[in-house]
Amino acid sequence: MHRNRRLGFATVAILKAVDAEHRYGLDIIEHTGLATGTVYVTLGRLQKRGFVTTAWEKQRVADADGRPRRRYYDLTRAGREALHAALDEFGALASGEAISEASRSAPVARS
Amino acid sequence: MVTSLRLALAVGLLRVSSLLVPASERSRWLEGWQAELWQLQHHSDDHTSHNAPSPLALSFGAVSHGLWERKEWTMSVLLQDVRFAARALARTPGFTLLAVLTMALGIGVNTTIFSMANATLWHAPDGIGEPDLVVQIGRDRDEEGFDNLSFPHYWDLRESAQSLQSVAAFAGRSMVLGKSDAVEVVNGQLVTEDFFTVLGTKMAQGRDFAGTDATRAPEHVVVISDQLWTQRFGRSADTLGSNLRINGSDYQIVGIAEPGFRGTDVLHAASDVFVPLGLAGLVLGPDYAEFNEPGFSWLWVVARRFPDVAPEALRAELDAIYQSAYFDAWGERANHSLGVDFKVGMRPAERSAVAQILFLLQLVVVAVLVVACANLASMLLARGMSRSQELAVRSALGAGKLRIVRQVLTESVLIACAGGVVAALLTIWTTGAIPALLPMAVGYDFRPDLRVFAFAMALSVVAGVVFGLAPALRASRDDIVDTLKDGSPLAGRRAGFTRSGLVVGQLALSFALLAATGLLLRSTMQAQNADPGFNTANVMTVSLNLDRAGYDPVRGGLFLDELAQRAAALPGVDAAGIGSGVPFTGWSRRSVPWPTPRPQMSQPFTQVDTATVDAGYFEALGMSILEGEGFAPANSGADMAPVVLLSRSAAELLWPGERAIDRLLALDPESDLSESLRVIGIVADVQNRSLRESPRPSMYVPRSQTYAGGSSLFVRAQGDVNTLSAPLRDLVADLDPELGIFSTGTLRERIGRSLADTVLMGRLVGISGALALALAAIGLYGTVSFVASSRSREVGIRMALGAQRSSVVGLFGGEAAKLALIGIGLGMLLMLATEGLLRSLLLNVSGRDPLTLGATALSLMLIGLLAAAGPTLRATRVDPAHALRDE
Numbered sequence: 001m002h003r004n005r006r007l008g009f010a011t012v013a014i015l016k017a018v019d020a021e022h023r024y025g026l027d028i029i030e031h032t033g034l035a036t037g038t039v040y041v042t043l044g045r046l047q048k049r050g051f052v053t054t055a056w057e058k059q060r061v062a063d064a065d066g067r068p069r070r071r072y073y074d075l076t077r078a079g080r081e082a083l084h085a086a087l088d089e090f091g092a093l094a095s096g097e098a099i100s101e102a103s104r105s106a107p108v109a110r111s
Numbered sequence: 112m113v114t115s116l117r118l119a120l121a122v123g124l125l126r127v128s129s130l131l132v133p134a135s136e137r138s139r140w141l142e143g144w145q146a147e148l149w150q151l152q153h154h155s156d157d158h159t160s161h162n163a164p165s166p167l168a169l170s171f172g173a174v175s176h177g178l179w180e181r182k183e184w185t186m187s188v189l190l191q192d193v194r195f196a197a198r199a200l201a202r203t204p205g206f207t208l209l210a211v212l213t214m215a216l217g218i219g220v221n222t223t224i225f226s227m228a229n230a231t232l233w234h235a236p237d238g239i240g241e242p243d244l245v246v247q248i249g250r251d252r253d254e255e256g257f258d259n260l261s262f263p264h265y266w267d268l269r270e271s272a273q274s275l276q277s278v279a280a281f282a283g284r285s286m287v288l289g290k291s292d293a294v295e296v297v298n299g300q301l302v303t304e305d306f307f308t309v310l311g312t313k314m315a316q317g318r319d320f321a322g323t324d325a326t327r328a329p330e331h332v333v334v335i336s337d338q339l340w341t342q343r344f345g346r347s348a349d350t351l352g353s354n355l356r357i358n359g360s361d362y363q364i365v366g367i368a369e370p371g372f373r374g375t376d377v378l379h380a381a382s383d384v385f386v387p388l389g390l391a392g393l394v395l396g397p398d399y400a401e402f403n404e405p406g407f408s409w410l411w412v413v414a415r416r417f418p419d420v421a422p423e424a425l426r427a428e429l430d431a432i433y434q435s436a437y438f439d440a441w442g443e444r445a446n447h448s449l450g451v452d453f454k455v456g457m458r459p460a461e462r463s464a465v466a467q468i469l470f471l472l473q474l475v476v477v478a479v480l481v482v483a484c485a486n487l488a489s490m491l492l493a494r495g496m497s498r499s500q501e502l503a504v505r506s507a508l509g510a511g512k513l514r515i516v517r518q519v520l521t522e523s524v525l526i527a528c529a530g531g532v533v534a535a536l537l538t539i540w541t542t543g544a545i546p547a548l549l550p551m552a553v554g555y556d557f558r559p560d561l562r563v564f565a566f567a568m569a570l571s572v573v574a575g576v577v578f579g580l581a582p583a584l585r586a587s588r589d590d591i592v593d594t595l596k597d598g599s600p601l602a603g604r605r606a607g608f609t610r611s612g613l614v615v616g617q618l619a620l621s622f623a624l625l626a627a628t629g630l631l632l633r634s635t636m637q638a639q640n641a642d643p644g645f646n647t648a649n650v651m652t653v654s655l656n657l658d659r660a661g662y663d664p665v666r667g668g669l670f671l672d673e674l675a676q677r678a679a680a681l682p683g684v685d686a687a688g689i690g691s692g693v694p695f696t697g698w699s700r701r702s703v704p705w706p707t708p709r710p711q712m713s714q715p716f717t718q719v720d721t722a723t724v725d726a727g728y729f730e731a732l733g734m735s736i737l738e739g740e741g742f743a744p745a746n747s748g749a750d751m752a753p754v755v756l757l758s759r760s761a762a763e764l765l766w767p768g769e770r771a772i773d774r775l776l777a778l779d780p781e782s783d784l785s786e787s788l789r790v791i792g793i794v795a796d797v798q799n800r801s802l803r804e805s806p807r808p809s810m811y812v813p814r815s816q817t818y819a820g821g822s823s824l825f826v827r828a829q830g831d832v833n834t835l836s837a838p839l840r841d842l843v844a845d846l847d848p849e850l851g852i853f854s855t856g857t858l859r860e861r862i863g864r865s866l867a868d869t870v871l872m873g874r875l876v877g878i879s880g881a882l883a884l885a886l887a888a889i890g891l892y893g894t895v896s897f898v899a900s901s902r903s904r905e906v907g908i909r910m911a912l913g914a915q916r917s918s919v920v921g922l923f924g925g926e927a928a929k930l931a932l933i934g935i936g937l938g939m940l941l942m943l944a945t946e947g948l949l950r951s952l953l954l955n956v957s958g959r960d961p962l963t964l965g966a967t968a969l970s971l972m973l974i975g976l977l978a979a980a981g982p983t984l985r986a987t988r989v990d991p992a993h994a995l996r997d998e
Contacts, residue, residue, distance in 0.1 A: 024147075024150075025143070025147050026147045026150050026151055026163075026169075029162065029163075029164060029172075030162040030163050031162070032162070033162040035164075035168075035172060036164050036168060036169050036171065036172020036173070036175075036176075037171065037172040037173075037174070037175030037176055038172075039172070040172060040173070040175075040176035040179075041175060041176055041179045044176070044179060044180065044183070048183075067146070067149060067150065067153065068142070068145060068146035068149050068150075069142075069146060070146055070150070071143045071146070
């Protein structure tokens with residue numbers, strides 16, 4: 001239903017943050033500067049759409065660092081493709097190319 | 112200090128918001144957020160980012176995340192429940208179909224009545240633009256209600272009112288279209304030139320009267336309705352510009368109004384022709400030549416107000432204008448005020464009467480829905496029995512009680528919604544059939560709109576929850592262990608009680624509805640046999656209006672003489688006469704000054720119903736002269752001193768305790784009868800307006816001395832009165848081919864129409880009662896079947912021990928009879944408690960009429976026993992060996 005929906009700025013920012021190895025909630029919040037609620041709800045949605053997966057850190061890693069374990073997010077292939085398609089579109093927008101042209105040539109995000 | 116307080120707050124907020132998250136996810140969710148909070152606290156120094164939120168901001172983020180999780184979860188569970196319920200229902204298609212149909216009936220009758228209310232009470236008539244800004248203006252008189260105005264008062268409002276954008280006046284009258292064999296009578300309206308502007312009505316073709324000079328003689332033009340264009344002209348392209356003959360004169364058709372528009376009074380008179388008001392004298396006859404006299408109130412006023420004027424300010428301004436004009440005209444203060452009604456369509460009194468009837472009907476159909484719900488609850492309980500194993504397994508596998516309740520409820524709401532959809536579709540059909548059920552033609556479009564569909568859906572959800580609640584709670588209360596162990600829950604007995612209770616309730620409601628139907632039917636029957644003081648049995652009436660056909664009094668008088676003579680000479684006619692007062696239809700009133708001063712009376716006048724009649728009128732109606740003499744050439748010739756006949760109550764009113772014969776009755780000076788009238792006889796009292804009213808004081812003036820252009824022919828037949836219908840029409844057409852007949856009908860039909868509300872209620876309550884009874888009978892059948900099958904072992908043992916079939920019949924028949932009796936008893940109480948609601952609709956029948964109540968009780972008992980007969984007989988066929996082996 002929402003396979004080809006264009007991604008909003010916040011979503012793309014979060015995908016890009018995760019792609020850049022900012023993999024847990026607070027890190028993404030600090031990196032993107034987005035509101036806490038937005039980041040978590042968007043991560044939840046991205047998970048439902050299959051753009052990100054989430055997994056708990058191994059307890060011993062956390063113990064070794066002397067902190068509670070973290071919940072890490074990773075991009076899926078579909079998430080990465082969607083991110084790149086969106087970045088192409090944003091790039092086209094920035095460089096002043098015709099948007100319709102760019103969005104037609106850009107690969108379509110699939111979930 | 113402050114930091115640690117903030118931190119504590121943040122932790123608390125996290126814990127509270129974790130409650131939003133479904134229990135199964137809660138601890139993980141909380142752990143993740145606590146980790147984030149820890150991270151924020153311990154590592155924020157390392158971060159150079161300015162984007163780090165405060166602990167509290169982080170916790171608020173957790174709240175929105177928790178809300179989102181909750182929403183997602185609820186949706187998925189709901190979807191799951193719906194899928195599950197749909198699968199469960201699909202497994203038992205027979206049950207599902209019956210349940211959906213039952214619900215469709217229950218909801219369908221409700222949406223049907225609701226769409227009637229929707230069309231009549233909440234919608235302006237079709238074709239009116241921005242109806243919220245249109246107001247109706249009239250005299251607000253205590254006794255008479257909302258009343259019409261005279262032309263000068265309309266003009267004052269139009270010239271002076273600042274709160275109104277535009278003001279229009281209109282009057283509706285029957286009008287005769289065409290000539291020779293194409294004559295038809297339709298409702299028409301005389302309207303001021305800005306009538307369509309005020310109503311915001313557009314012309315589909317041509318123009319309206321806007322912009323014509325109101326002070327000059329109007330052109331002979333007419334605007335017709337789309338309906339008339341279709342029916343009379345077959346939507347022909349050259350209709351516009353052609354001539355239409357109305358009441359004997361030709362008018363050019365200059366406009367065809369937008370489809371649907373038929374004036375504002377669509378309850379009584381959906382109109383098809385609209386003629387400029389200035390032509391009143393031509394269209395309606397000489398009585399209307401002076402239509403702008405200040406004392407002649409005949410106009411309804413509608414206006415378009417400015418949107419930003421407060422209702423009170425508008426009322427105050429218009430009343431002030433009216434009061435000063437009234438004082439100028441009459442030199443005294445008015446004893447009433449000018450009323451403003453912020454709706455267009457029905458007048459306030461009509462609207463409240465219609466609302467009252469529809470409210471009563473809605474109550475009735477809600478009762479049907481309750482019966483349907485009870486049926487479904489009962490069916491679901493039985494289904495619950497057979498599914499208790501399944502539910503117990505689910506429960507054992509960890510489904511909470513709430514989850515089970517929700518699942519059963521989802522099922523019932525799903526059934527109800529499916530029923531609601533079917534009902535909405537049914538409503539499209541039933542609302543099309545309503546006009547046939549109504550005792551009179553109305554111009555409303557009852558077809559359902561979005562509001563009706565929304566009502567159907569809302570009602571479905573409520574009904575689904577109502578009938579699903581008992582089975583759902585029952586299902587959640589079953590003891591899992593017992594159920595799993597032997598599969599026959601003890602709860603079965605309790606459910607049996609619940610089902611019996613439901614059946615008793617259904618029977619009680621059915622009883623009340625059927626008894627109400629019986630009372631209404633008896634009222635209409637009483638009406639047919641009622642004695643209003645005149646002969647109703649075989650009298651045909653033919654109503655004419657000579658004024659509107661251009662007759663002057665001399666020609667008109669001759670025409671009526673000839674009509675009466677030739678009608679009397681028709682074969683099969685016993686008596687024929689002419690009169691201006693048609694019982695139960697139209698009757699005029701006249702102010703009569705008190706013959707002797709009555710200081711205790713506030714008014715110097717009293718009102719007396721008046722008709723212009725001849726001797727044949729009394730003969731045809733079988734009204735006897737009690738004292739003195741009736742009209743005869745010897746006492747009421749055209750050139751003799753004017754005479755009058757009084758009804759007994761009129762004589763008693765005017766000269767209490769004295770002999771009225773030979774007294775002189777003065778009329779008010781404005782009257783066309785300037786001389787005093789000599790009373791020559793006393794006539795029996797008749798109920799001339801309504802069977803529900805006691806006879807009003809009446810007087811009869813002779814047709815030989817007064818002329819009334821709006822008169823009717825009354826013909827009494829020797830045999831079947833309906834055979835006279837065609838010869839009478841032919842007779843009128845023979846005398847004047849252009850003279851339209853306004854209405855014909857037997858007096859009995861007219862009485863029937865005067866009781867339209869009772870007839871309508873009788874029909875609709877009857878349909879509802881029959882539906883409720885059918886549902887209740889199904890419910891009783893189901894309950895007895897259920898009891899019989901759950902006790903088949905017991906029956907087997909009894910029969911093995913030598914019980915006779917008759918005693919088994921007695922066992923279950925007795926059970927059914929017991930339920931029916933309790934139901935009837937409760938229904939009787941319900942009826943006695945609510946009969947007040949019906950009283951205004953009943954005629955010569957008490958709300959506690961023992962005959963009706965007894966007959967209803969008897970037939971309900973009979974139907975109850977019939978419904979129980981099948982399952983009871985089945986129970987007697989139990990093979991004892993078989994039943995015992997099962998044990």
